[in-house]
Every structure is written in structure tokens, then in C-alpha cells.
Amino acid sequence: MLRLNKVSSGYDPTKQILKEIDFEISNGEIIAIMGLNGSGKSTLLRTCLGLLSPLHGEVLLNNKKLLSYTPHQRAQKISLLDSQTTIAFSMTVRELLELSISLHGKKELFALALEAVGLKGFEEKNLLELSSGETRRALIAHTLCTNAEIIMIDEPFAHLDWRHQEQLAQSLKSWNKKFNTTFVLAIHELEWIIQIAHTVCALGKGKILASGSPEYVFQSQLVCELFAFQARIDENPIDGSRRLTLGRPLK
């Protein structure tokens, strides 16, 4: 379990991006972080990994200070794929996945992770020659291969076409069930939050506006005001899944 106690964080001590946040990540959950651009989603994930040290407050992993773990121990517990991760030099998909496996993962995760992101048959492809969506999916597979207890992905659906968004959403759900992996996902695509998240945390101006079930958060007045929408969650008549309908706010 990862817990943030009154954490303030940011890149510059004089500019706090997160302000006194209390946040808890329970084992086996899929948690979606939503918020407008610049609301502090990426900062929250980087603070949870320990890449950013809190300016105030403390981050606890299993009731022990996060920074008291060695990087090696921490990597077995938490893994973050941030939205800015890119490939700078030639590297095959196989090499990328094997990097995780050789350090912490299990060999059998190689095929499972590739299947989860729909990249079977891409093993020997050079990542510099793939599209941005394919590269992103390869990086997600690489992150899954770390076999960390908590996997955090900043914008998992960015660059992905609708078919692969759907596939990834289903894959993350089944990965969570099969391996009891905790997922923390910073997501802009609200329909996927409804589909896969057990808990939603809405951030606004560095503070948590609402946290709880998707139904609770999407009905929260603060969230509706910030996003300027009114939301309704019901059953999708086509396939019976949960459906999110958004409308303009009432004046």
C-alpha cells in the first residue's frame, strides 16, 4: 500500500504543484487520476515513484518511508511509465522487453505483455521505425514486464487508435485480475475511466477535488464545475458496458 500524507511537491521549492495531498493506493486496485492540463497528475505519479522528493509531508510504502527503500527494492514495488518516455537510439521491441525481464521480471511475461498490447510478431522491429502509437504500446509492454506490484502509466491511451485503446483497456483489466497488479493511470479519456477504474481521483489546481467510485466523482459538484460538464453514467445499449454521457453544464 502506498500512502501520501499531506504531501506538497513540485520541481521548484517556491512553486508547489501538489498542495498538501492525502492520497492512498490500495493493493489490487485500478486507480484513475483525472484532471485538466497542469493539474499535477504527472507530478503526483513522479512523487509516488520517488523521482520527486516531497517538499512537505511524507510518502509511505507499506508504512515505511518510500525513500528508505533502495532503488532496487523500490523497482520491485513500483514502476512508472511517464508520458515523456521516448526512444533515443535504435532498439528492438525484444531488447526493450528483455531489459525489464533481465532486471526484475519473469520470462513468461514477455509473450503475455506483447499480447496485451497487440504487438505479437513485432519482436525484432526497431522501435525507431514504429509509429508513435506502436512505440507507446511497446513501452507499456516493457513496463508490464517489470512485474512491479504497482504500475503507474501516465496517459496510457495517448497516441493509440480506438481499436488499440479498447484492447489495452481490456488487457489492463485482465492483467489486474490475473496478477493482482495495482494500476495507477493518469487518463484524459473519460470513457475509459468509467470502463476500467475501481477508484477515481480528480485533481484540480494541485488538490484532490474528489476521490471514490467513478459514479461518485462524476457527480461531484467540484469536478463538474472544473471540467464544465454534467455527466451521466448508465448502461450502453449496444454491449451492456458502462456508458458515460457528457453534456454542457446547467446555467
Place this chain on the structure above:
Amino acid sequence: MTDSTGKTTNTINVKLLVLFFLAISAFLFSLHRGHVEISFNEIMAWLTKQNMSDESAFLISTLRFPRTLAAFIIGATLGVCGLVFQTLLRNPLAEPYTLGLSGGSCLGAVAALTFSLEPPEFWIPTLSTVGCLSATLLVLGLGRKKLSFESRSLILFGVMISLFFSAAVVAGLSILSPQKLQTALFWLLGEFGTSRDIWIKSIGPVLVAGMLIILFKSRGLDALSLGEARALSLGFSPRKERVVLILICTLLTALSVCISGLVGFVGLVSPHLARKFLKTSRHHTLVIGSAFTGAILLTLADSIARSALMTTEIPAGSISALIGAPVMIFLLLGYKNASVE
């Protein structure tokens, strides 16, 4: 770390073996080539300590061997340092020369020369290291203030620092005596065949030890090649790994520069050639590959430098740039857009 299939591992091992033989061939060729050519039979006789003419034995032991060894080890060092900086900064144009490290180092060395500090074998390496470290701190410190560590614009800071140090060196040159001026000028262009070649006996083991430490840290380089968040998620502290690797490369660059002067392009081109030839992203292979390609390039450049003209020598640094620049352009043209953005 093992590659997925035995076939891939075997292919890479065979390619490393090819590079090893090419490096040995370049070394022997360099011993052979010069204004006075030494036959390969005599070289073999010298290596196996058999009877040979005193003149050739003297020529090899006192001139050709230290010079070739210096070019070989310094070439390998610059190749490895280039690889480390390219990976740490995630920038294909990074190397000690373009980051201004060699410039800082050169300024320190020329300062020792200008003020005739004695003994030179102490002051030149010391001031060279101080200059190199100052350049490292300036580039990274200034860059860190405004840019992320991995920003491609960081190289611009390096180029500016390099230009600044070059200007300071030129200012220093203007007060030198004609004899010292020529030494300093050749230093700026990179040269072997000076009285400093013999320093490789004491500096060489440090350079080799530094390269071995980098080889030992190759897994961290693999992780850092994906950026900070992934490196930490794979169990490596990005800050700690960077500080250690940068300090090692700073020291290696400074010690290399105090023997050879400014040698450009070897650190830039060697890692690219190694990546292209070995077709792997694994740094334990790339460190060895970059060392061999760097050693081959600089040893050959020095062989050409000393034998191209009958009457005089050309600085090895200018030959390495004459070879390196077209090779680099050729490599860049062959890259996909993503790698050179």
C-alpha cells in the same frame, strides 16, 4: 544480460571478434607505418623479444610503441566517453568535444604550458582535469537551470562553452614564445609523437580502469537510455549513476587530452559506428564496440598523420576530423528522423 536467442548472441560475439582483430591489425599497422617503415617480421621479433637490429628495436621501443599505444588507448577512451555522454544526455551529438569538456581540459593544459609550471607531468594533467571538471560543471549547471538534463538544447550550452574556452586558449597563445606556440597550436589540433606519449605508461592503466568501471556499469546505462523515470523504475538511481559516470568520463577526457590534445570526432563517430555494426542496444556490448572502433579510428588517423607527408607530420586530430566528419554525415543521412530530431 543475455540476448534472447543464441543466434543473436553468437552473431554479436563474432562481430566483436572481428572488431578485436581489426583493432590488433590497426595497432600492428601503426607500428609498421612511418617515415621509417618497420617490417612486420621485425615487429613480430620485437614483440616476441627475439634478435633484431638495434636501430629498429630503439625506434619501436622509444617512439613507435608508446605513440601507438597512446593513440590506441586514447581512441578507445574517447569512444567509450562519447557513448556514455550520448546515452546519458540521450543525444546523438554528445561527446566530450561537443560538450566543451575537451576545450576546458585544453585550456587547463595550455595554462600550465603558458606559465611554464614545473614539473609539467604533474601540472598539465592536474590543470587539464580542473579545466575539464569546470567545463562539466558549467555545461550541466547552466543547462540544469533552464533545461531538463535530456534536452537536446544542452548541446548548445556545450558548444558555447567550447567556443568560450577556445577563445581563452587563443588569448593565452598570443603571449607564448614561438616554440611554445607551436606546441600549444598542435595541442589544439590533437597530436601524438611528442614527449608526452610516454605518459601513457602511467595514465594508460587509469584510462583502462575507468573504461572497465564503465563496462561494469553498463546495465545502468541501459536503463538510463530510457530516461529518468524508467531508470528509477528499473532499479537505478538516475542521479547517482549520472554523477559517477560523468565524473569518470571527465577524468578520462582530461587525462586523454593532456597526452593527445584536442581530438574531435572520435568520441562522436565511434559509438554510432559501434551501434550500426553491432546492431544492439545493450551497453555491455556497445562499450566494448565503441572502445574498439575508437581505438581503430585514432590509431589509423595517427598512422596517416605521420606518414601522409614525407617532410612533416599532420596533427592526428585533423585527420580524425577529416575522416570522422564525412563518416558522421553518412551515418546521419542513413538514420530515421526519430534519432536525430
